[in-house]
Amino acid sequence: MTKAGGDAATDETRNWRLNLALLWAGNFLVTGSATMVIPFLPLYLEELGVPDGGGSGLWAGAIFAAHYVSLFVCQPIWGRLADRYGRKPMLLRASFGMAVVMAMMGFAATPLQLLLLRLLNGAFAGFSPSATAIVSTNTPPERIGMAMGTLHSGNIAGTVTGPLIGGLLAEWIGLRGVFSVTGAVMLLAAVGTALWVKDYRKPGAGGETDASSVLGGLRVLCRTKEIPALLAVSMMIQFALTGSLPFIPLFVKELHGDGELLALFVGLVSSVTGVSNMLFAPLLGRLSDRTDPRRVLLCSMGGACLVAVLHLAATAYWQLLALRFLLGLCIGGLIPTVRTLLKQYVPKGMETRAYSFDTSAVSLGSVLGPLLSGASFGWIGLRGVFLLTACLMLLNACWTWKRLGWPRSSPIGARGAAEQANKPI
Incomplete structure (x- = not known):
C-alpha cells in the first residue's frame, strides 16, 4: 500500500x-x-x-x-x-x-x-x-x-x-x-x-460539503478574507489593460502626429506590454518562490500604479513605449503571483473553482474596462483615463495590503526553505 x-x-x-x-x-x-x-x-x-x-x-x-x-x-x-x-x-x-x-x-x-x-x-x-x-x-x-x-x-x-x-x-x-x-x-x-496530460489528484478529493452549488462555493471561498482581494486584483489588472487599449491610437497620434508609420507605432505600443509581460512573468514567479509572493504582489501593484500615473507626463513617443513596457513588467508580477497565492489560501479540493472565479473576475474586468473608460472619456479626457485607472488600482492595492498584510520578516520562500532543510548540520 x-x-x-x-x-x-x-x-x-x-x-x-x-x-x-x-x-x-x-x-x-x-x-x-x-x-x-x-x-x-x-x-x-x-x-x-x-x-x-x-x-x-x-x-x-x-x-x-x-x-x-x-x-x-x-x-x-x-x-x-x-x-x-x-x-x-x-x-x-x-x-x-x-x-x-x-x-x-x-x-x-x-x-x-x-x-x-x-x-x-x-x-x-x-x-x-x-x-x-x-x-x-x-x-x-x-x-x-x-x-x-x-x-x-x-x-x-x-x-x-x-x-x-x-x-x-x-x-x-x-x-x-x-x-x-x-x-x-x-x-x-x-x-x-x-x-x-496527467492529473494526479482524484476527482472530488477534499471538497467542501456546503459548496455543492456555485454560490455555495463562492461563499466558502470568500470566508477566507484574502481570496476576494486576490480576485479583485485580477479584475483590476484586466480593467487597466482593456480600459486603456481603445485610446492607445489616440495617444500615439497625439505624441507622434498624423504622419507616416502611424499604424506601425500604434502596433508596437499595443504589443510591447504583452512582450514584457511574457518575458518577466516566469522570472518574477521564480522570485516569489524565493521570497514571499505577497511582497512581489504588492510591489508589482505599487509599480503598476506609478507607471499609470506617469502616462500623464508622457511628451514623446519613446516615453509612452517605455511606460507600456514597464506596465507589462509589473503585470508579469501580478497574474502569476495572484494564482500562486490563491493556491495557498483556497480550501483543498476547490482549486479549479477558485481559478474559475478568477477567470470570471478577469472577464468582468474585460467588460467594465472599455465601458467605464469610454463613458468617462468625454469628461476627463485622454490622459484622465490613465489617471482614473491609477486611482482605482491604488484603492485596490490598499485593500489588498490590508487583507494580505506586508511580510514582517524576510522569508526565504518555499524553495529556499526546502534547500535549507536539506543542508547538513
Whole structure:
C-alpha cells in the first residue's frame, strides 16, 4: 500500500515538468487561436452585410463582449464540475468545444449567428483555469511561482502572436478560412491534452460539503478574507489593460502626429506590454518562490500604479513605449503571483473553482474596462483615463495590503526553505 502511494508520488514528481510544458503549449495554441480572429471582426461583419458606420461598431462591440459575458457566467459552473469530476475532462470539454464553435464561425451568414456563436464560445471556454489548477496541485510547492509564471507566459505568447498570424492567414486564405484554421489548431491542443496530460489528484478529493452549488462555493471561498482581494486584483489588472487599449491610437497620434508609420507605432505600443509581460512573468514567479509572493504582489501593484500615473507626463513617443513596457513588467508580477497565492489560501479540493472565479473576475474586468473608460472619456479626457485607472488600482492595492498584510520578516520562500532543510548540520 505504502509502496503504491510512493510510486504515485514519484510519478507525479517526475511528470510535473512534462505537464507544465504540455499545458503551456495548450495555453499558447488556444489563446493564439482565439486572438487570430478578434482583430478582424469588423472586417468580417462587412462580409456579412453590415454597412460601415455606427451599426458596424455596435455589432462589433456586442460580438466582442459576448464571449466575456458567457465566460463570466459559465466559468464557476465548469470549475465546480472540475473539482467534482476531474480537471482533465474540463480541459477536453473546453478545447474540443471551442474547436467546433470556432470552425462554425466561418460559416456564419448573419451578424446574429456570429453573436450567438461567440456566446457559445465563451460558454465552452475554460482551458486556462483547469490547466492552472492541474499545474498548481501537481507541481512541487517550491516551484509553484515559477510554474505559474511560465504557464501564464503561454497565454501572453498566444495573445501577442495570434493577431500577426491571423493577419497573414487572412491575406492568404481569407477571413472565413482563418476560422477553419483556428478550429484545427484548437483540435490539435485537445488531442495533445487527451494523450499526454496527467492529473494526479482524484476527482472530488477534499471538497467542501456546503459548496455543492456555485454560490455555495463562492461563499466558502470568500470566508477566507484574502481570496476576494486576490480576485479583485485580477479584475483590476484586466480593467487597466482593456480600459486603456481603445485610446492607445489616440495617444500615439497625439505624441507622434498624423504622419507616416502611424499604424506601425500604434502596433508596437499595443504589443510591447504583452512582450514584457511574457518575458518577466516566469522570472518574477521564480522570485516569489524565493521570497514571499505577497511582497512581489504588492510591489508589482505599487509599480503598476506609478507607471499609470506617469502616462500623464508622457511628451514623446519613446516615453509612452517605455511606460507600456514597464506596465507589462509589473503585470508579469501580478497574474502569476495572484494564482500562486490563491493556491495557498483556497480550501483543498476547490482549486479549479477558485481559478474559475478568477477567470470570471478577469472577464468582468474585460467588460467594465472599455465601458467605464469610454463613458468617462468625454469628461476627463485622454490622459484622465490613465489617471482614473491609477486611482482605482491604488484603492485596490490598499485593500489588498490590508487583507494580505506586508511580510514582517524576510522569508526565504518555499524553495529556499526546502534547500535549507536539506543542508547538513
